Amino acid sequence: xxxxxxxxxxxxxxxxxxxTRWQFVEERVRGVLEAYGFCEVRMPVVEKTELFRRxxxxxTDIVEKEMYTFADRxxxxxxxxxxGTAGCVRACxxxxxxxxxxxxxxxxxxxxxxxxxxxxxxxxxxxxxxxVFGLEGPDVDAELLVMTARLWKSLGLRRLxxxxxxxxxxxxxxxxxxxxxxxxxxxxxxxxxxxxxRLDSNPLRILDSKNPDMQALLDxxxxxxxxxDDASRSHFESLCxxxxxxxxxxxxxxxxxxxxxxYGRTVFEWVTDELGAQGTVCAGGRYDGLVxxxxxxxxxxIGFALGMERLVGLLExxxxxVPDRSPHLYVVVVGEQAQxxxxxxxxxxxxxxxxLRVVTHCGGGSFKSQFKKADRSGARYALVLGDEEVNRRExxxxxxxxxxxxxxxxxxxxxxxxxxxxxxV
Ligand code: ATP
Ligand code: MG
Numbered sequence: 001x002x003x004x005x006x007x008x009x010x011x012x013x014x015x016x017x018x019x020t021r022w023q024f025v026e027e028r029v030r031g032v033l034e035a036y037g038f039c040e041v042r043m044p045v046v047e048k049t050e051l052f053r054r055x056x057x058x059x060t061d062i063v064e065k066e067m068y069t070f071a072d073r074x075x076x077x078x079x080x081x082x083x084g085t086a087g088c089v090r091a092c093x094x095x096x097x098x099x100x101x102x103x104x105x106x107x108x109x110x111x112x113x114x115x116x117x118x119x120x121x122x123x124x125x126x127x128x129x130x131x132v133f134g135l136e137g138p139d140v141d142a143e144l145l146v147m148t149a150r151l152w153k154s155l156g157l158r159r160l161x162x163x164x165x166x167x168x169x170x171x172x173x174x175x176x177x178x179x180x181x182x183x184x185x186x187x188x189x190x191x192x193x194x195x196x197x198r199l200d201s202n203p204l205r206i207l208d209s210k211n212p213d214m215q216a217l218l219d220x221x222x223x224x225x226x227x228x229d230d231a232s233r234s235h236f237e238s239l240c241x242x243x244x245x246x247x248x249x250x251x252x253x254x255x256x257x258x259x260x261x262x263y264g265r266t267v268f269e270w271v272t273d274e275l276g277a278q279g280t281v282c283a284g285g286r287y288d289g290l291v292x293x294x295x296x297x298x299x300x301x302i303g304f305a306l307g308m309e310r311l312v313g314l315l316e317x318x319x320x321x322v323p324d325r326s327p328h329l330y331v332v333v334v335g336e337q338a339q340x341x342x343x344x345x346x347x348x349x350x351x352x353x354x355x356l357r358v359v360t361h362c363g364g365g366s367f368k369s370q371f372k373k374a375d376r377s378g379a380r381y382a383l384v385l386g387d388e389e390v391n392r393r394e395x396x397x398x399x400x401x402x403x404x405x406x407x408x409x410x411x412x413x414x415x416x417x418x419x420x421x422x423x424x425v
Contacts, residue, residue: 002006010115010123012309021312024100024322026108028154029128030304036147038104038130043087045110049077052105055086055262055294066113080112084129085262085287085303086294093296102134107310120278120310130284133304137286141266141302142242145155148270148282148304149248153192155311156320160281162249164268165256166236168228170289173264176227177203183221188218207255210277223254232265239266262287266302274317326378328401328422331360331385332370336384339364345385345395345414352415353424375400383414397421 006011014022015137015194030040056062068080081087084107092105108128115121132140145162152160153237183352184191191199192214195206207218228236238276243250257265267285284304291299315322320411329349333342346360359377361370367386374382384396384406395414398406409417419425 001410003248008123009100010117012122012124018312020325021322022308024149025155025308025311025315026128029108030127030146031153032151032154033106033130034152036143041091041105041107042109043081043084043091043156045081046078046085047081047087047090049079051077051086051090052082053293055089055290056083057202057262060111060205061114062144063411066115068112070199082113083111084109084127084305085131085290088129088131088303089291089294089296089301091332093294098133098291098296098299100412102132104130104132106130112128120275120307120313122309126308127305128308129305130302131301133291133301134301135286135302136300136382137266137302138239138242141235141286142246143240144284144302144304145239145243145250145268146246146248149151149232149246151306152270155234155315157314157318159274159318160270160314161251161254161298162268162270163185163256164236164240164243164250164266165253166228166232167224167257167264167285168232168268172227172229172232173204173224176222178225179222180204180207187217190214205259207257218255224257225252225254233333235265258283258285262290262293264288268304272314275310279311280307281314282306324378327356327357327359328379328424329358329381329383329409329418330374330377330379331357331358332367332374333385334365334367334370335387336388341390341411342383342385345383345411349415349418353419355424356418371398381418 019172049067052067053063062082067082070078072078086140088105088107092103098104106128109126110124111127111308112124114123117123130144132144166178181199184203184206187195188199191206192209192211195209195214198206207221224254240250256267256269263285265286268283268284269280271279272281273279282304284302286302287302291297291301299353331342331346333339342360345357348360349356359379361373371382380401382398383398389395393411394408395411396406396408397417
């Protein structure tokens with residue numbers, strides 16, 4: 001036998017034991033998004049490399065070193081999407097979704113970045129992305145944040161905190177950038193290698209550095225908020241007062257800048273300290289310039305992305321119960337007659353009770369071995385069918401999770417009895 005192959009490093013299988021948590025998150029998120037009038041869009045996983053180069057920015061971590069880029073068979077340079085906003089904007093422009101229209105959109109799926117795999121950081125990971133086009137805010141900024149707060153509640157997650165900042169306009173950022181560069185140049189020898197390199201190309205990103213040796217230096221750096229323009233300042237103040245009114249707590253983090261180039265004005269992250277170093281579960285902000293930059297009409301925009309792996313990890317570490325998806329019933333069938341009737345009775349049950357989960361035993365075997373499987377399946381009841389039961393047109397119902405006697409019901413009464421026992425009416 002040849003050696004079994006393994007998955008690509010940093011790319012995970014989501015196994016049945018985990019997938020119930022994933023489904024729980026997906027269902028709850030979808031429910032909340034629908035409650036705010038969002039519609040789903042689905043984009044390809046692969047886009048032209050050019051799209052990401054232009055939208056994310058040449059000197060970002062993603063474009064510089066994290067993209068999965070390849071030449072397809074006719075020589076075009078393609079890239080597995082590292083994030084969803086660029087593709088979403090591309091799709092909106094391509095299909096004229098933004099002309100005189102407000103759009104509230106969401107999408108979900110895998111993203112790909114060649115990062116160093118560690119807990120909460122993978123090479124294939126999953127996001128749910130949310131974007132609103134055509135609204136300048138700050139009302140919609142506030143609504144998005146109120147919606148995320150509702151999401152955590154709906155998922156049963158606790159102790160997530162919101163960090164907020166305003167990046168101002170690009171002119172304001174340019175003035176800040178000059179001041180920051182001047183300051184950092186004075187302390188050039190205290191910068192790590194990455195930051196020294198970024199000093200020319202993308203100095204704002206240095207503020208985002210996670211290197212503990214640089215924190216004191218960065219704490220004393222000029223603050224963006226001293227440079228932002230009046231319009232952005234009042235936008236931000238209105239946002240804060242709307243959040244106050246809605247009772248959403250937040251902390252203003254003057255060093256929050258976000259990893260991608262296209263943000264301006266509002267930026268935010270929801271963070272937890274319960275996941276170790278990878279504590280940001282949701283991140284986003286305003287990107288009013290991007291649509292025009294990618295060839296569409298100037299359109300205000302704001303969005304965020306949820307990190308699925310981190311949310312699922314947090315559900316796990318906070319022990320949030322998720323709905324049990326084990327079968328309700330396991331149908332034990334011994335003998336040829338029983339097998340045939342088992343198949344048909346299960347179908348009739350599914351017809352009558354659409355929420356019902358039934359596993360009908362396949363593959364034969366004794367009562368004893370089938371009961372073992374019934375037990376392992378997690379089912380609450382075993383339905384028991386042998387030749388005797390078939391002759392009497394009856395089924396045994398044996399509770400598997402409680403100490404109670406088996407009962408017998410007729411074929412015709414089965415679905416009513418099952419509905420009653422499982423409270424499915
Ligand atoms: P970080 O600073 O953690 O690298 P980022 O700024 O690169 O984050 P975004 O591009 O804004 O992150 O992505 C939004 C969210 O997607 C993150 O907050 C996180 O929850 C999740 N995410 C990003 N990269 C990864 C990854 N490699 N593995 C798992 N989740 C990720
Ligand atoms: Mg990153």
